[in-house]
Amino acid sequence: MNLILLxxxxxxxxxxxxxxxxxxxxxxQLAFLGSLILAGGCFADLHEYxxxxxxxxxxxxxxxxxxxxxxxxxxxxxLYIWLTGKEVVxxxxxxxxxxxxxxxxxxxxxxxxxxxxxLILFLGIEILSIPLFILxxxxxxxxxxxxxxxxxFLMGAFSTGILLLGIAFIYGATGSFQLVNxxxxxxxxxxxxxxxxxxxxxxxxxxxxxxxPFHFWTPDVYDGAPTPFTSFMASIVKLAAFVGFAQLILNGxxxxxxxxxxxxxxxxxxxxxxxxxxxxxxxxxxRMLAYSSIAQAGFMLMAVFASNDxxxxxxxxxxxxxxxxxxxxxxxxxxxxxxxxxxFNGLAxxxxxxxxxxxxxxxxxxxxxxxxxxxxxxxxxAAVVKVGGYLWLVITAVVFAAISVYYYFKVIQAMYFKPAxxxxxxxxxxxxxxxxxxxxxxxxILLLGIxxxxLLLDVLTVY
Amino acid sequence: xxxxxxxxxxxxxxxxxFAVKSxxxxxxxxxLVSLATLALMLGLLGGFFPATQKSFFIDWLPQLGAxxxxxxxxxxxxxxxxxxxxxxxxxGSVKHTQYANANAFYSLLLLAYAGINLxxxxxxxxxxxxxxxxxxxxxxxxxxxxxxEKRLQVTFKFFLYTFLGSLLMLAGLVYLYYHTADYSFSLxxxxxxxxTPNQETVLFWLFFVxxxxxxxxxxxxxxxxxxxxxxxxxxxxVLSALMVKMGLFGVVRWLLPLFPHASVQFADVVILLSxxxxxxxxxxxxxxxxxxRLIAYSSIAHIGLMSAALFIHNASGIQGAMIQFFSHGVNVLGMWLVVEWIEQxxxxxxxxxxGGLAQKAPILTILxxxxxxxxxxxxxxxxxxxxxxxxxxxxxxxLIYAAVxxxxxxxxxxxxxRMIQHVFYGEVKVATANVADVMGGLKWGLLLIIPVxxxxxxxxxxxxxxxKDSVAFLLSLGK
Numbered sequence: 001m002n003l004i005l006l007x008x009x010x011x012x013x014x015x016x017x018x019x020x021x022x023x024x025x026x027x028x029q030l031a032f033l034g035s036l037i038l039a040g041g042c043f044a045d046l047h048e049y050x051x052x053x054x055x056x057x058x059x060x061x062x063x064x065x066x067x068x069x070x071x072x073x074x075x076x077x078x079l080y081i082w083l084t085g086k087e088v089v090x091x092x093x094x095x096x097x098x099x100x101x102x103x104x105x106x107x108x109x110x111x112x113x114x115x116x117x118x119l120i121l122f123l124g125i126e127i128l129s130i131p132l133f134i135l136x137x138x139x140x141x142x143x144x145x146x147x148x149x150x151x152x153f154l155m156g157a158f159s160t161g162i163l164l165l166g167i168a169f170i171y172g173a174t175g176s177f178q179l180v181n182x183x184x185x186x187x188x189x190x191x192x193x194x195x196x197x198x199x200x201x202x203x204x205x206x207x208x209x210x211x212x213p214f215h216f217w218t219p220d221v222y223d224g225a226p227t228p229f230t231s232f233m234a235s236i237v238k239l240a241a242f243v244g245f246a247q248l249i250l251n252g253x254x255x256x257x258x259x260x261x262x263x264x265x266x267x268x269x270x271x272x273x274x275x276x277x278x279x280x281x282x283x284x285x286x287r288m289l290a291y292s293s294i295a296q297a298g299f300m301l302m303a304v305f306a307s308n309d310x311x312x313x314x315x316x317x318x319x320x321x322x323x324x325x326x327x328x329x330x331x332x333x334x335x336x337x338x339x340x341x342x343x344f345n346g347l348a349x350x351x352x353x354x355x356x357x358x359x360x361x362x363x364x365x366x367x368x369x370x371x372x373x374x375x376x377x378x379x380x381x382a383a384v385v386k387v388g389g390y391l392w393l394v395i396t397a398v399v400f401a402a403i404s405v406y407y408y409f410k411v412i413q414a415m416y417f418k419p420a421x422x423x424x425x426x427x428x429x430x431x432x433x434x435x436x437x438x439x440x441x442x443x444x445i446l447l448l449g450i451x452x453x454x455l456l457l458d459v460l461t462v463y
Numbered sequence: 464x465x466x467x468x469x470x471x472x473x474x475x476x477x478x479x480x481f482a483v484k485s486x487x488x489x490x491x492x493x494x495l496v497s498l499a500t501l502a503l504m505l506g507l508l509g510g511f512f513p514a515t516q517k518s519f520f521i522d523w524l525p526q527l528g529a530x531x532x533x534x535x536x537x538x539x540x541x542x543x544x545x546x547x548x549x550x551x552x553x554x555g556s557v558k559h560t561q562y563a564n565a566n567a568f569y570s571l572l573l574l575a576y577a578g579i580n581l582x583x584x585x586x587x588x589x590x591x592x593x594x595x596x597x598x599x600x601x602x603x604x605x606x607x608x609x610x611x612e613k614r615l616q617v618t619f620k621f622f623l624y625t626f627l628g629s630l631l632m633l634a635g636l637v638y639l640y641y642h643t644a645d646y647s648f649s650l651x652x653x654x655x656x657x658x659t660p661n662q663e664t665v666l667f668w669l670f671f672v673x674x675x676x677x678x679x680x681x682x683x684x685x686x687x688x689x690x691x692x693x694x695x696x697x698x699x700x701v702l703s704a705l706m707v708k709m710g711l712f713g714v715v716r717w718l719l720p721l722f723p724h725a726s727v728q729f730a731d732v733v734i735l736l737s738x739x740x741x742x743x744x745x746x747x748x749x750x751x752x753x754x755x756r757l758i759a760y761s762s763i764a765h766i767g768l769m770s771a772a773l774f775i776h777n778a779s780g781i782q783g784a785m786i787q788f789f790s791h792g793v794n795v796l797g798m799w800l801v802v803e804w805i806e807q808x809x810x811x812x813x814x815x816x817x818g819g820l821a822q823k824a825p826i827l828t829i830l831x832x833x834x835x836x837x838x839x840x841x842x843x844x845x846x847x848x849x850x851x852x853x854x855x856x857x858x859x860x861x862l863i864y865a866a867v868x869x870x871x872x873x874x875x876x877x878x879x880x881r882m883i884q885h886v887f888y889g890e891v892k893v894a895t896a897n898v899a900d901v902m903g904g905l906k907w908g909l910l911l912i913i914p915v916x917x918x919x920x921x922x923x924x925x926x927x928x929x930x931k932d933s934v935a936f937l938l939s940l941g942k
Contacts, residue, residue, distance in 0.1 A: 363600075369593045386641060402627035405626050406619075416604065451524075453524055
């Protein structure tokens with residue numbers, strides 16, 4: 001709860017601060033302060049200190065899982081502003097507003113995580129999306145940015161419409177917006193409404209998490225948006241949408257789980273195949289990361305598929321590891337002269353430290369042991385196995401995980417084994433605070449790869 | 464505790480090596496670390512430490528039923544001894560001026576060392592998987608950074624191949640885990656897992672593919688000759704003397720005990736593939752002009768015999784294979800040392816461009832011939848004992864397989880002796896005109912290997928005793 005309030009308040013603070021702040025750096029500092037406050041608020045929530053002890057007549061629901069997730073993304077936000085803040089203010093002339101929008105997104109993420117009512121889910125998704133439409137188009141003079149924003153907006157509006165229609169059908173079937181494990185009851189017509197509503201909601205949320213075949217907007221939007229905002233979209237926002245999806249299925253539709261599983265299994269397989277295969281053929285690292293985020297969505301959908309304890313733990317780990325790795329990679333990407341693979345040529349010779357951190361991030365995305373990415377994937381695979389059956393899904397997943405190594409390691413290959421050229425490498429030398437931030441992210445990923453429980457998941461049981 | 468140190472010391476040494484700036488210091492560090500582990504290993508086998516030191520246990524992820532648990536049985540001990548013996552020789556054979564960034568080279572070698580030992584010692588499924596991958600990552604960097612011109616593509620293929628195999632194994636492992644009584648990754652719990660015959664079949668193949676790629680068994684071998692050829696020779700030594708043993712060891716410790724019924728059921732398929740591989744690789748070895756590729760194919764043939772012998776389920780075959788793990792590692796290491804010297808001196812590895820080395824380098828020639836005879840498995844050399852036992856086992860299993868497989872011995876004599884004849888005898892050619900005799904680390908390496916070859920050829924009993932418990936365990940399965 002704290003996060004929703006604090007993020008909304010700090011968003012307004014940031015917006016007003018635009019009147020007084022003259023130097024761009026001060027906006028970054030203020031935003032950083034805000035992210036610290038947010039993290040503090042989330043930490044307090046974990047210990048059940050909240051400003052308001054109310055579930056607003058059942059509109060929101062609190063549990064350890066949601067609070068831990070919000071804590072994770074608030075930490076991710078700190079890291080994001082730490083590493084990328086300076087690039088955010090370079091995008092245009094309205095630094096404070098950009099940060100304000102980012103904080104509003106955080107508030108939406110809070111709603112999407114804590115909802116216990118379909119309307120709150122709808123509200124959360126809207127608050128999550130609308131600021132992003134603006135941020136995507138914030139590089140006003142860039143045609144690609146404009147195109148991306150328009151595409152994102154149209155697709156977003158379209159899927160929101162579908163979501164709303166789905167919610168309406170569910171309301172028609174049950175007469176309520178509350179999430180109370182909609183059992184199929186009553187007349188045959190109600191059952192049909194229920195199914196149609198569920199199908200529409202599944203489609204709409206698949207749009208939001210860019211699952212194949214609803215993924216077409218993702219590469220263009222990720223590629224067109226200014227890189228600092230792509231980073232935000234690909235990490236925190238993506239995970240929030242997933243947690244919303246998983247919460248909805250678990251808390252609202254677990255009685256339909258067998259039916260949902262057969263559909264989601266197909267979505268997963270398609271997402272893994274298209275995402276990974278398309279990523280292999282990309283020339284630009286930024287676009288590759290866009291497709292890789294689709295491919296990773298295939299894995300994260302397993303949490304929706306399985307909806308068991310293992311899956312929820314896996315989703316939390318995935319959130320932590322994936323946010324850290326993506327924020328780190330994109331932060332370095334914003335400093336690169338060239339976004340192609342060749343741009344990374346010879347980076348290890350010039351900047352061994354940054355190359356090492358990037359290697360950790362990429363290996364984590366590829367799911368190599370000793371990085372948190374391994375356990376994230378492991379938990380989700382184990383969750384699928386635990387459901388029983390679906391061996392084909394597990395085999396598909398591991399085969400495509402092996403393929404994903406191809407494009408992640410292409411970057412490592414470029415950094416370590418190819419000679420540098422004129423347009424490869426960093427634009428300018430990076431400061432030491434940037435390096436400390438990267439190191440922190442890399443260390444967290446490595447530690448999560450050895451002690452996932454001690455560092456993260458024990459929180460679910462201890463407090 | 465000693466078991467833990469066998470992993471920790473190389474790991475710490477490898478990490479420290481990156482901080483060392485001077486290459487010669489890196490080499491010294493590498494030598495010290497590898498000699499220290501050799502001393503520990505010899506002490507352990509010599510009985511200087513209590514037997515409880517052979518295992519180690521500490522909680523790791525109790526929530527998942529995975530622990531940091533190490534256990535050294537007979538076959539693991541023989542392989543740890545092999546590793547401990549090979550690494551000082553390998554590191555000693557690399558001059559610190561030989562490669563750019565040599566200290567990173569030594570460090571990565573040591574990290575691979577830690578990973579390999581973890582594979583041999585792990586008594587926990589998840590830990591085993593960790594070791595399996597962690598041995599691979601440093602080798603990926605070693606193969607990509609140093610070596611021939613096509614190394615990047617070749618290494619990539621090798622890496623993807625192996626990674627795919629290991630992920631399939633991981634999928635199998637997770638399935639197996641959910642069939643254990645109380646959700647545990649410990650070796651004993653996995654051994655006790657209750658599986659239906661169909662499940663056992665599927666899981667058997669998932670694991671087998673991972674191990675078959677690593678060994679490699681025909682038809683999963685296509686990465687191997689290219690990788691051996693392209694990587695720097697010290698790395699090839701690690702790959703062929705030690706990392707292929709990970710696959711064979713996987714069969715012994717994991718595949719056969721985990722799926723005893725499927726192992727019997729599909730033994731015929733595996734043996735057939737292995738025998739095909741033996742003959743096929745031997746034929747290809749005869750055609751090779753590059754010495755490295757020749758040894759690569761010869762290695763496939765030797766590995767084929769071992770993988771066949773492991774599946775025939777009789778004492779002679781299994782025990783023969785297990786002592787051959789050690790012998791093959793030592794012998795192939797010797798062959799690579801010679802290749803390394805030839806390449807350093809002449810700048811070429813092509814048999815057609817070489818000749819008359821015996822006149823220029825008599826010591827090298829003598830050393831090589833002993834190693835080569837061991838490679839052909841002549842009596843009095845270590846390989847003879849193992850191969851005899853394996854063929855004896857194969858003979859009892861199926862006469863035709865034994866006869867066809869036996870051809871590979873003759874073929875191995877053909878290609879090995881042909882190589883010696885063309886490279887060491889005959890006319891001195893341009894490339895070999897200014898060759899000096901073997902010196903330095905390479906010479907010491909070869910001088911260390913010869914006694915091992917002879918001692919275990921004449922008196923193999925210690926090695927046979929070492930692996931006896933593992934053989935008895937495997938034979939007790941499925942009863």
